[in-house]
Amino acid sequence: MEIKGRGFTLREWRAGDVAALQRNADNSKIYNCLLDVFPHPYTMENAADWVSMMMTQDPLLVFVIDIAGELAGVVGITMRNDVYRKAPLIGYWLGEAYWGCGIMTQAVKLVVDYAFANLDITRLQAGIFSTNPASMRVLEKAGFIKEGIARKAIVKNGIVLDEHCYGLVKE
């Protein structure tokens, strides 16, 4: 399955994505914006494990952002359990070489449309570190609303940060 954007495609994972995943993901500027579970340094073993797991997805929730036939980033949905089961998270990162070209704004919009059309959900949400205005801008351009700020909710690299909470409700 593929979703076409301008200058990129959202697609399923392939065994051949490991090397490009490692190359793009092994970047402290990306790690600094994500959960600590995102490896740093990002090794070939980390990449191989992730790609194997992604290739078993059913339904497809996490997409490769493919530029010119190669993995350039990742965008997808993380489902949650219990009372939060209709309010999954959206997450994303893009290789630094591709920043600032409007790619992630488009990719987020495409995944929102896919998720609202195919999943039994009421909303999508994301918590952005206070140090990441570019990601807040991406969500705002994609229609998300800043619903609040969870003060001192995050500790990243030993520094306590606020979490900016964004949501988009399915109308």
Ligand SMILES: CC(C)(COP(=O)(O)OP(=O)(O)OC[C@H]1O[C@@H](n2cnc3c(N)ncnc32)[C@H](O)[C@@H]1OP(=O)(O)O)[C@@H](O)C(=O)NCCC(=O)NCCS
């Ligand atoms: C955040 C990220 C996904 C943005 O991807 P991108 O394709 O460059 O995003 P876009 O080009 O679609 O939009 C970026 C917007 O942020 C703005 N921006 C960039 N740096 C900014 C800054 N320091 N302050 C304010 N706005 C900024 C850009 O100007 C642009 O807005 P505009 O179109 O109004 O000019 C990318 O930088 C990334 O992967 N970062 C590391 C991982 C990460 O942060 N993931 C999200 C975790 S919540």
